[in-house]
Amino acid sequence: MLTVTLLNSRSNSGEIVVDTTPPVIEMIGGDALTMAVGDVLEEPRIIAYDDSSIPKVEIENHVNITQEGEYKINYVATDDADNVTFAEREVKVIRPSGRIYLTFDDGPSDSTAALLDTLNKNGVKATFFVTGYGDDALIKREHDEGHTVGLHSMSHNYSYIYANKNNYWADLNAVQDRVQNITGQHTNIIRFPGGSSNMVSSVYDGGQRIMSALVNEVSERGYAYFDWNIDSDDAGGATTADEVYNNVVSALGNGGEYVVLQHDVKPYSVDAVDRIIQYGLEHGFVFSGLKESSFAAHHGVNN
């Protein structure tokens, strides 16, 4: 905003205000995306704002998701004084060798913001199986930036959630409420603490084989549960970014679908993500957030 003071010949002063500040366009969720032919391109978000008016925004989406190529989405924001700002987002559509679903459990945490920045920088979507811990604002960011927010556990307390089915559902409903309050959306995407193959539940369930019951019951109630077929081992023996990276990339074949287990409460695991993405993109994979219909990598149920 520029203020111009005008003086007339009789020295009476008057003031007019000239708006010379163009609107601002902020890209939400990265300014370059890599997607697979045939994927659904949900319109990536922008926020446009201006210091003196609500800007008018025009979007030209040139992406042909049915055909390989490098495309652009162009954005033009114009304010009331006709100041104009342009922005563009690149969308690369490839015929991938395979698909990687990066998944992060137990957050959000102090490491989640840096992880979101890394995902955005690479134009990659991931999935967060969240808990009752961490900042609401981080779950909001996960959602707003186009990632999948799934449910893990409110308490993550095995002795409580696996003591009986009522406890399991009370805990899941609590984290559902939390997510719904933050994102405005109900989600049907879940991951059992410990995965569906966990045996820790047998310590607490009094011999009722609670996992066998729960895998059926969650499906009956409309939930889709997801396990993994690559374990980064970041909750086990891997305690450095190098180990996490090696565990993940050494398990990737030349194609196929992979659900990768990581934890965004582990800073060294978050530190490995940039290199994992580079490796995946260089080897022709696309990265996607999980949808209800995605490959679920179900484990055998042992309890």
Ligand SMILES: [Zn+2]
């Ligand atoms: Zn967990």
